Amino acid sequence: MKSLKEQRRIEIIEAAIKVFGEYGYHKGKVEKIAEKAGIGKATVYEYFSSKKEIFQQMLRHAFKTYIEEAKKATLGKSGAKNKFTALLNYHWDFIDLHVDTIEQTFFQFKNISDEIKPYIIRSHKIMIDFLSEIIAEGMKIGEIRADVDKEKAALMILGVIASSNFMRYFSKNKEHSDIDAKCVVDALFEGLGGRRQ
Incomplete structure (x- = not known):
């Protein structure tokens, strides 16, 4: 409490x-x-102590909340594919909820102190580790090839999640804005999935 x-x-x-x-x-x-x-x-x-500190702690709070809720979103989902789909849907819901704040503060990184930067880096590492765990689960059940480098794949998936923001929110192409999580994950697994006999 x-x-x-x-x-x-x-x-x-x-x-x-x-x-x-x-x-x-x-x-x-x-x-x-x-x-x-x-x-x-x-x-x-x-x-x-200042508005700048409020801003920095707001970022810290946002990263912490995002990671906690991202993990909750995958609970009860079986397999890497289902977990990544749930994660991407959660990510988009999070962006929908905070899109105004993200747009207004996206270019304010000059207001981030050296104290907060290591926290942001650690948060990024936590997400990479979390994605790597999901990839490992996918390997065990044959959804993902056994020879895939988990960390590199996790970085790639994080990049896909980030770029999906552009497709949905900033692209003027209606087909991009209508993209759904299953479509993204299906396309991703065509590259990571094992070959079907």
């Missing part, structure tokens, strides 16, 4: 997600974050 202090920090971060999503980093004032959280501006500074 989270302490009252930790719960308040999360409430401020969640308010910041909404404010930065609506106004962007530069126009998203601490006063607006405080108002959205239902507290005074002075109270915000009891938990965070």
Whole structure:
């Protein structure tokens, strides 16, 4: 169970997600974050030293939440193919929910301190390890060739997930925006799957 202090920090971060999503980093004032959280501006500074720290901790919270929920999305799914399909659907749902914040903050990496960068790198490694585990499961049941390099394949899949954002949200080609998870995973497995006799 989270302490009252930790719960308040999360409430401020969640308010910041909404404010930065609506106004962007530069126009998203601490006063607006405080108002959205239902507290005074002075109270915000009891938990965070600056707007920049709020932004950095917002990113940290987002990465942590994304990974936790991504893992939950694959629970109860059998086989790598089904797990990757569930993961991609979760990823798109996450983007749908936070698309405004992502668009407004995508180019704000100059506001990320050296303290947060190692955390982002660790989060990336956690995702690679998670994808590698799914690939290993696929190897065991013959969905994926036994000679596939798990880590390289995981990096490739992470790239596919990232590029799918462009296809669905930024491409003007309607066929790209209508793409579904099964279509992506089926195409992926044509390259990773074992040859059928």
